[in-house]
Amino acid sequence: MLRLRFKKKNDGTAVITAVRPDGTSTYHIHDFSHYVVESYFGFSRGFYGLLAEGWNIDDFETGARGPIPADAALPERLAGAVSMNVATPHRYSASDINFTVGQDAVTESQLSEMERTLANLCSQWRALPPGETLELEIELGVISSQSCQPGSPRV
Numbered sequence: 001m002l003r004l005r006f007k008k009k010n011d012g013t014a015v016i017t018a019v020r021p022d023g024t025s026t027y028h029i030h031d032f033s034h035y036v037v038e039s040y041f042g043f044s045r046g047f048y049g050l051l052a053e054g055w056n057i058d059d060f061e062t063g064a065r066g067p068i069p070a071d072a073a074l075p076e077r078l079a080g081a082v083s084m085n086v087a088t089p090h091r092y093s094a095s096d097i098n099f100t101v102g103q104d105a106v107t108e109s110q111l112s113e114m115e116r117t118l119a120n121l122c123s124q125w126r127a128l129p130p131g132e133t134l135e136l137e138i139e140l141g142v143i144s145s146q147s148c149q150p151g152s153p154r155v
Contacts, residue, residue: 042141046075
């Protein structure tokens with residue numbers, strides 16, 4: 001299990017620390033949408049799955065480990081779409097997202113549930129006093145990024 005700690009800084013931004021099962025960790029400011037999408041579908045190699053495997057957040061930015069694996073593309077696209085739907089006035093429908101990713105990845109019901117979960121996490125985050133930590137856990141699944149089977153995020 002990967003343990004996620006989101007610490008709120010005085011300016012309202014987050015520092016995330018991902019603690020791997022072996023006790024090692026990596027940290028960076030990051031978005032909750034990956035947590036929502038990856039825990040909902042149980043993706044094994046999304047952003048958090050790669051962190052659990054030993055990737056560091058800087059590896060995504062610098063390319064130090066090479067390109068992001070192909071099976072991480074779907075979780076990345078879904079996380080981006082869910083983030084946009086919650087953070088902006090424009091909403092992508094499930095059909096829009098499925099067209100963009102080239103497969104039937106998400107239903108309207110699943111998308112709505114993930115948006116509600118992300119909005120709830122963002123509300124919890126905004127209510128958190130500076131210096132406090134929001135800790136989440138994600139059970140990394142064995143689901144391939146090629147198929148989406150819903151689970152339930154533990155918030």
